Amino acid sequence: MLRIPLIAALVLAVASSAASSSRADSPRDEGAEFFELKIRPVLAGKCFKCHGADKASGGLRIDSRDALLKGGEHGASIVPGKPGDSLLVRALRHEDDEVQMPPDGQLAKQSIDDFAIWIEHGALWPASAAATDAFAAGRHWAFQPLGDPQTPAEPPDAGAIDRFIAAKRLEQGLSPVGPAERGPLLRRAYFDLVGLPPEPEELDRFADDDAPDAFARVVERLLASPQYGARWGRHWLDVVRYADTAGDNADYPVPEARFYRDYVIDSFNADKPYDQFVREQLAGDLLAAEHAGDRERYRDEVVATGFLALSRRYATAPYELWHLSLEDAIDTTGRAFLGLSLRCARCHDHKYDPVAQTDYYALYGIFNSTQFPWAGGEEFQSKKSPREHFVPLVPAAEAEPKIAAMRAAIEQLTAQRETAETTDDWQQVGDLRRELDRWQQAHKLDSPPGVPVAYAVSEGKPGDACVQLRGEPDKPGPVVPRGVPKFFAASGPTVIPEGASGRRQLAEWLTRPDHPLVARVMANRVWQWHFGRGLVATPSNLGLRGSPPTHPELLDWLARRLIDSGWSIKALHREIMLSRTYQLASTARAENAAHDPDNNYYWRFDRRRLDAEAIRDAMLVAGGTLDLARPGEHPFPPVKKWTWTQHQPFKASYPSPHRSVYLMTQRLQRHPYLALFDGPDTNTSTDVRTSATVPSQALFLLNNPLVAEQAEGLARRAIAASGDARKRVELPCLLCWSRRPTNDETNRAVEYVARVADELKAAGAAADRIELESWSSYARLLLESNEFVYVD
Amino acid sequence: MNTSANISRRRFMAGCTGGASAAAIGLYGRLSLAAEVFGGHPLAPRPTHFPPRANRLLFIFLTGGFSHVDTFDHKPRLATDSGRELSTHQLRAAQSGKLMPSPFKFHHRGQSGLVMSELFPRLGTVADDLCVIRTMHTDIVEHFQATLAMHTGSSTVPLPSIGAWLSYALGTHNPNLPSYVVLAEHLPYAGAQVYDCNFLPPEHQGVRIVPGDEPIPDLKPPTRSVAIAELERMMLRDINELHAHGRADDLDLPARTASFDTARGMMQAAPEVFDLARESAATLDLYGAKQGDNRSFPSQCLVARRLLERGVRVVELIDTGSHDNWDAHGDMQDHRPKALRVDRALSGLLQDLKQRGLLDDTLVAICTEFGRTPTTFNGKGREHYIDAFSCLLAGGGVRGGMAYGETDEYGMQIVKDPSHVHDYHATIMHLLGLDHKRVTYRYAGRDFRLTDVAGRVLESVLA
Known part of the structure; x- marks a missing residue:
C-alpha cells in the first residue's frame, strides 16, 4: 500500500503543474489543491459523463463525496482512508474483472496512485461546488485580469481595431469587401447613433464633403x-428591464418610473463616465447625501436607483x-x-460559475437591507396596498418636516374616522374618508406638497440574511455576512459597515479599475450595439457557459480603452465608428460566405433589420409627425380611479407622437406594437434583440391605421414639394431609403401613381381625394418596402 | 419530383394571391421582375421521400410534465410497495423519495383494452385510435430544457422547431395561411423558442395565435378597392425585387417579401377560419365548447381542426403556459383540473377528425416535456422525471389501441423498447413521408437535422 505523505505528493503535484500559481497555506487548502489539480480534472474529464447529473451508469454518480460513499449497484465506491478497500481504486487498477474503469482505457499509473493518495488522506472533497469549480473558473478567460494586448503590426496605416480584426481575418483566409458607399454609410451611422434616418439635406452635404474628416464630423454631430x-439610453433600458408598471398581479402603473428612463437618456447624452453611472444606479441615494447642496445632482442620483426599484413585483399584497x-x-x-447570471445560486451553488449559494445570500443581505418602494396593488382602494416608500427628490432635512406634517395629518384624520365609526355617525365617517382620500390623492403618499418623489430606493434596516435552503424562504440556513461574491473579492476585502446596507461598497467594488468583468462587459455591449453582435455573443453571460470571445485581445483592448478614457462611452463610439471595419460595405463575397457565413470575422458589415423603435420613429419622420421633444407624464387615469385587481389588471396602450423610447410599456402585457417587432422583454434583462420575420408584421404595415396616417402625411409632403409628378417621387425616397430614385424607379412610380388614380376615378372617388390617395398608396409601399426596414 | 407533388404544386400556385403577373394586369408592359423571380413560392408543397402516411401534423403539447404513472402507464406495484425509499436523480443530486401509488383508478378502455387512468374518461372512448409510447426519455430534468428538446430536439442551444422543420421539408397546402400555426393562450417554458425557425429560412417560423376576439390583429384592410390592393401588391414586389438585386445572398429579403403575400392571404382566409359561429351545436358540444366562446381550450381545438382542414401543414396546440400547469410537485390531485380542461376537447377533436375522414391522413402527437417520479418527497406530489414517461401518437399511419415499450414495475426504468425524444421525432417524420436523416439544412459549415445524429423510427407503432 502506498504511503506517500500528502505534503510530498502535493509538492510533486505543484511542481509538475504550470496551472498552479498560488501556494496553499493550511492543510485543508493543501488537500483542496491536491484535489483540484490531480483528482477533479480526471473525474471531470473521464467520469462525470457517465456518472454525473445527466446519466448515472450502474446507478453510480461520482460527482460528490456523498455519491462516492453511497456508491452504485456494486456498493460504496470509496472507503476513506482505505484505498485498497475502495472499489474506485480497484476499478481504476483493473483488479476485478467485473468493473474496469474508465471503459476506454486505463489511466496513467501516476494518476491511479493519486486517487489512492487522495482516498488514503480521507478523500477530501471541498464542501462547496463553487469552490471545486474554482479550478475551471480560475482559468476562465473572463475572470483573468484585463490583458494589455499587443496591437498587431498590420496593416500599418490602420488603427488598432482594424489590426486586431485583420489579424484574425487573415488567419481564417478571409479578405474584406470594400468600404461602404457614402449614402449607405450615412444611413448606417444615423440609425446606429440616433435611431433616425438622415435628413435629406445632410445626405447631399455628406456626399459633397471631400474632406478626410467628413465622416468624423458626422459622428461628432x-x-x-x-x-x-x-437611442443609446434605450439599449441600456433593455438591459435593466425597464417598464412603466410594477409587475404585481394587477400590474399597477408607476408614473415616476419615467424619471429613471430620462436619467438614463440624459446620462448617455452627457457621456457620464460609466463607472459613475454604475455607482449611481446601485447607490445613488448614498452618494447624493454627500452633496445635498447640489440639488440637480442630488435629484439625479436618487432617481438613478430606479435601477433597483424597478425590480419585478409579484403577487398581490405589498412585498409579497x-x-x-x-x-x-x-x-x-x-x-x-x-x-453573470446569479439567479442559479438562489437554490444551490452555481453549477458552472464560481458563485456559491452563500455569495447569493451575501448580496441578498445587501438588497434586503434596502428599502424598496411599493407602487400600490390590488388592495389599493382599501388602503391595504398603498403607494409607499417612494424617495423624496430633495434632501431629507428639507423633506422630513413636510413628510412628518403630512403623516400627522393623515393620522389625525384616521383617528377621527375611527372615532366616528364607533359612534356610528356614518355621514361624518364618509366626509372624513373623502377628505382623507382627497388629501392623499392630491399629494400622493410620501409626497407632501412641494416634495416630488421618485420610484427609487433608500437605506432600510441593515442586517445579514440567512441562506434559504433550496431557495425557499421558510427554510433558513446559516447567516451569511453581507458582501460580494468571494471568488471575485480576492484582490481586496470589501468591508460593509454595520449600519449600512452595503450597496455603496458593492458599487465601489464593481467599479474598481482592476475588476475583470465590468469593463469587458460594457465594452462588449457597445460593440454589440454597433455591429448587431458582441465579440462575446452572449453579452450578459461571460461566465463558463457563455460564448467565448471571437476576438479576446480586441475585447481587452476596448475594455482598457474604456477605462483609460475615463470610462467614456462616446470615446468608444469614436474608436469603433472611425474604424475601417465599421465602414465596410454589406455586400456578399461567396468565398467568404462559404467559410464564415455568420461573418464572425467581420469581412463585411452585417445588413440588419431596424429594431421596433427605429421602424416606428422612421415612419413618423417620413410622415412628418414625429415630436422629438420629451413627453411629460403618461396619461394614466387619476389615482382615485385606480381599482385594478389580478382579475382585471391595469391594461392600456397610449398613442404618442413622441419617439418610441417614450411609449408606455407594461410588465404583465407587452406593448402590442413593440411585441410584434421583437421589442425588449420588460420582465427580465434583454441583452440581444431578435428580429423575426412573420406575416403579422406585414399585416401591421398593410392595415394598421398608424401606417396609413404616416403614408398620408408623406404623400402630402411629396405633393407640396412640387407640382411635377417626377419631382414628387424624390422626397419619399430620400426620407425612406436615404437616396434619390433612379430614373427607372421614377418612371415606374409615376406610372404607378397614375394607374392608381385611374382606378380611384373609375371607382368614383371624390375628385379632391384622388391625388392624395394615389400618392398615399405609393408612400405606403415605401414604408412597407424591404429597403426601408433594412440598413446596409 | 413525382406527379402528385406537381399537381399539388400547381393547385397551390393557383391559390396564391401572388399568382398573377404585373403584365397580366397591365401595370407596365416593360417589365415585372417580381413575377418571374418570386414565381416559385418558398412554401409550395415539396415531394416527400416516400409515400406519406399522413399529410399534416397536429402537435399537442401539455405543459409542465404530466405524470406517466398517473395517466397512461399503470403501475399497481406502487401501491403494494408504497413507502419504499428509492433514489432518483434530480437536477443537482440524487434524492431519495418514497414510492407513492397513483391516487387515480385505471381501467381497460376500448376494444383493445388499452389501460388509462380515470383522468381521461372521454379520451378513453377513442382508446382504439391511440398509441401510447410508454418509454419516452429525455436528457435534462428541467422544464425549460426538456420543453425545448421536445420541440427542437435540442435541450441546450435553441434550434429550429419541429414545425419549422416540417414546413421547410414539406411546404404547405394553403398559401394564404402560415405553414405552421401555434395556438397558445400562454407560452410554455422556453417561450417563443419552441416555435422558432432559428437558422431555417424565416418563412418557416411558427405563427402564434392568441385566442380571443382578435386572434390576428390588423386583419381588416382599410377600405381600398380590390384593384388598388392588387396594384399595391405588384408594385411592392417590384420595389423589393429591385432592392434585392445585388443582395441575392440575403435570404431574409425574399422571406420578408413572401410574408406580405402570406399576410394578404390571411386577410382573405383567416376571418372564416376563426369564425366558430359556422359550427353546428352538435359539433360545439362534441368538443365541449360554448356558443360565442373563442378563448377556451375546446374552442382552440375546434380552430385547430379548421386550420388542418384548410391545409395548414403543422398546427400546434399548447394547453397552458409556464404557470399553473401539469407540474404537480405539491399534489397529484392538481392533475384533475388540468385533465378536465383538455379531456373532452381532445376526444372531441379526434372523433371529429375521424368522422370527417381527416384522421386517416392527419398525424396527432400528444406529448409533454417529461414525466414525474414514481416516488414522492412530500407525500402527495411528484418531482420531474426524465428516465421514463409517456407520450401519444394517433391518426395517419399509427397503429391504434397499443402501447409501445415497457417500463419496470414502478415506471422508473425502461425495460423494453426505449424511445428517446429523437426517436419520437424520427417516427413523426417517417409518418409524414420523410427520412429524418435526409431532412437537413446546412448552416455554419455543418448539416443540421431535427434528430441531431440520433433518431430511430419506432417501426412497431406503424399501422
Whole structure:
C-alpha cells in the first residue's frame, strides 16, 4: 500500500503543474489543491459523463463525496482512508474483472496512485461546488485580469481595431469587401447613433464633403445630438428591464418610473463616465447625501436607483414573495454589470460559475437591507396596498418636516374616522374618508406638497440574511455576512459597515479599475450595439457557459480603452465608428460566405433589420409627425380611479407622437406594437434583440391605421414639394431609403401613381381625394418596402 | 419530383394571391421582375421521400410534465410497495423519495383494452385510435430544457422547431395561411423558442395565435378597392425585387417579401377560419365548447381542426403556459383540473377528425416535456422525471389501441423498447413521408437535422 505523505505528493503535484500559481497555506487548502489539480480534472474529464447529473451508469454518480460513499449497484465506491478497500481504486487498477474503469482505457499509473493518495488522506472533497469549480473558473478567460494586448503590426496605416480584426481575418483566409458607399454609410451611422434616418439635406452635404474628416464630423454631430441618448439610453433600458408598471398581479402603473428612463437618456447624452453611472444606479441615494447642496445632482442620483426599484413585483399584497423581487434585483445586477447570471445560486451553488449559494445570500443581505418602494396593488382602494416608500427628490432635512406634517395629518384624520365609526355617525365617517382620500390623492403618499418623489430606493434596516435552503424562504440556513461574491473579492476585502446596507461598497467594488468583468462587459455591449453582435455573443453571460470571445485581445483592448478614457462611452463610439471595419460595405463575397457565413470575422458589415423603435420613429419622420421633444407624464387615469385587481389588471396602450423610447410599456402585457417587432422583454434583462420575420408584421404595415396616417402625411409632403409628378417621387425616397430614385424607379412610380388614380376615378372617388390617395398608396409601399426596414 | 407533388404544386400556385403577373394586369408592359423571380413560392408543397402516411401534423403539447404513472402507464406495484425509499436523480443530486401509488383508478378502455387512468374518461372512448409510447426519455430534468428538446430536439442551444422543420421539408397546402400555426393562450417554458425557425429560412417560423376576439390583429384592410390592393401588391414586389438585386445572398429579403403575400392571404382566409359561429351545436358540444366562446381550450381545438382542414401543414396546440400547469410537485390531485380542461376537447377533436375522414391522413402527437417520479418527497406530489414517461401518437399511419415499450414495475426504468425524444421525432417524420436523416439544412459549415445524429423510427407503432 502506498504511503506517500500528502505534503510530498502535493509538492510533486505543484511542481509538475504550470496551472498552479498560488501556494496553499493550511492543510485543508493543501488537500483542496491536491484535489483540484490531480483528482477533479480526471473525474471531470473521464467520469462525470457517465456518472454525473445527466446519466448515472450502474446507478453510480461520482460527482460528490456523498455519491462516492453511497456508491452504485456494486456498493460504496470509496472507503476513506482505505484505498485498497475502495472499489474506485480497484476499478481504476483493473483488479476485478467485473468493473474496469474508465471503459476506454486505463489511466496513467501516476494518476491511479493519486486517487489512492487522495482516498488514503480521507478523500477530501471541498464542501462547496463553487469552490471545486474554482479550478475551471480560475482559468476562465473572463475572470483573468484585463490583458494589455499587443496591437498587431498590420496593416500599418490602420488603427488598432482594424489590426486586431485583420489579424484574425487573415488567419481564417478571409479578405474584406470594400468600404461602404457614402449614402449607405450615412444611413448606417444615423440609425446606429440616433435611431433616425438622415435628413435629406445632410445626405447631399455628406456626399459633397471631400474632406478626410467628413465622416468624423458626422459622428461628432450625432454624438452631440440629444437624440443620441434616446437611442443609446434605450439599449441600456433593455438591459435593466425597464417598464412603466410594477409587475404585481394587477400590474399597477408607476408614473415616476419615467424619471429613471430620462436619467438614463440624459446620462448617455452627457457621456457620464460609466463607472459613475454604475455607482449611481446601485447607490445613488448614498452618494447624493454627500452633496445635498447640489440639488440637480442630488435629484439625479436618487432617481438613478430606479435601477433597483424597478425590480419585478409579484403577487398581490405589498412585498409579497419578496425573495423573488430580490432575486430579480440580484440577477439583473449580475447580468447587467458582471455579465453573470446569479439567479442559479438562489437554490444551490452555481453549477458552472464560481458563485456559491452563500455569495447569493451575501448580496441578498445587501438588497434586503434596502428599502424598496411599493407602487400600490390590488388592495389599493382599501388602503391595504398603498403607494409607499417612494424617495423624496430633495434632501431629507428639507423633506422630513413636510413628510412628518403630512403623516400627522393623515393620522389625525384616521383617528377621527375611527372615532366616528364607533359612534356610528356614518355621514361624518364618509366626509372624513373623502377628505382623507382627497388629501392623499392630491399629494400622493410620501409626497407632501412641494416634495416630488421618485420610484427609487433608500437605506432600510441593515442586517445579514440567512441562506434559504433550496431557495425557499421558510427554510433558513446559516447567516451569511453581507458582501460580494468571494471568488471575485480576492484582490481586496470589501468591508460593509454595520449600519449600512452595503450597496455603496458593492458599487465601489464593481467599479474598481482592476475588476475583470465590468469593463469587458460594457465594452462588449457597445460593440454589440454597433455591429448587431458582441465579440462575446452572449453579452450578459461571460461566465463558463457563455460564448467565448471571437476576438479576446480586441475585447481587452476596448475594455482598457474604456477605462483609460475615463470610462467614456462616446470615446468608444469614436474608436469603433472611425474604424475601417465599421465602414465596410454589406455586400456578399461567396468565398467568404462559404467559410464564415455568420461573418464572425467581420469581412463585411452585417445588413440588419431596424429594431421596433427605429421602424416606428422612421415612419413618423417620413410622415412628418414625429415630436422629438420629451413627453411629460403618461396619461394614466387619476389615482382615485385606480381599482385594478389580478382579475382585471391595469391594461392600456397610449398613442404618442413622441419617439418610441417614450411609449408606455407594461410588465404583465407587452406593448402590442413593440411585441410584434421583437421589442425588449420588460420582465427580465434583454441583452440581444431578435428580429423575426412573420406575416403579422406585414399585416401591421398593410392595415394598421398608424401606417396609413404616416403614408398620408408623406404623400402630402411629396405633393407640396412640387407640382411635377417626377419631382414628387424624390422626397419619399430620400426620407425612406436615404437616396434619390433612379430614373427607372421614377418612371415606374409615376406610372404607378397614375394607374392608381385611374382606378380611384373609375371607382368614383371624390375628385379632391384622388391625388392624395394615389400618392398615399405609393408612400405606403415605401414604408412597407424591404429597403426601408433594412440598413446596409 | 413525382406527379402528385406537381399537381399539388400547381393547385397551390393557383391559390396564391401572388399568382398573377404585373403584365397580366397591365401595370407596365416593360417589365415585372417580381413575377418571374418570386414565381416559385418558398412554401409550395415539396415531394416527400416516400409515400406519406399522413399529410399534416397536429402537435399537442401539455405543459409542465404530466405524470406517466398517473395517466397512461399503470403501475399497481406502487401501491403494494408504497413507502419504499428509492433514489432518483434530480437536477443537482440524487434524492431519495418514497414510492407513492397513483391516487387515480385505471381501467381497460376500448376494444383493445388499452389501460388509462380515470383522468381521461372521454379520451378513453377513442382508446382504439391511440398509441401510447410508454418509454419516452429525455436528457435534462428541467422544464425549460426538456420543453425545448421536445420541440427542437435540442435541450441546450435553441434550434429550429419541429414545425419549422416540417414546413421547410414539406411546404404547405394553403398559401394564404402560415405553414405552421401555434395556438397558445400562454407560452410554455422556453417561450417563443419552441416555435422558432432559428437558422431555417424565416418563412418557416411558427405563427402564434392568441385566442380571443382578435386572434390576428390588423386583419381588416382599410377600405381600398380590390384593384388598388392588387396594384399595391405588384408594385411592392417590384420595389423589393429591385432592392434585392445585388443582395441575392440575403435570404431574409425574399422571406420578408413572401410574408406580405402570406399576410394578404390571411386577410382573405383567416376571418372564416376563426369564425366558430359556422359550427353546428352538435359539433360545439362534441368538443365541449360554448356558443360565442373563442378563448377556451375546446374552442382552440375546434380552430385547430379548421386550420388542418384548410391545409395548414403543422398546427400546434399548447394547453397552458409556464404557470399553473401539469407540474404537480405539491399534489397529484392538481392533475384533475388540468385533465378536465383538455379531456373532452381532445376526444372531441379526434372523433371529429375521424368522422370527417381527416384522421386517416392527419398525424396527432400528444406529448409533454417529461414525466414525474414514481416516488414522492412530500407525500402527495411528484418531482420531474426524465428516465421514463409517456407520450401519444394517433391518426395517419399509427397503429391504434397499443402501447409501445415497457417500463419496470414502478415506471422508473425502461425495460423494453426505449424511445428517446429523437426517436419520437424520427417516427413523426417517417409518418409524414420523410427520412429524418435526409431532412437537413446546412448552416455554419455543418448539416443540421431535427434528430441531431440520433433518431430511430419506432417501426412497431406503424399501422
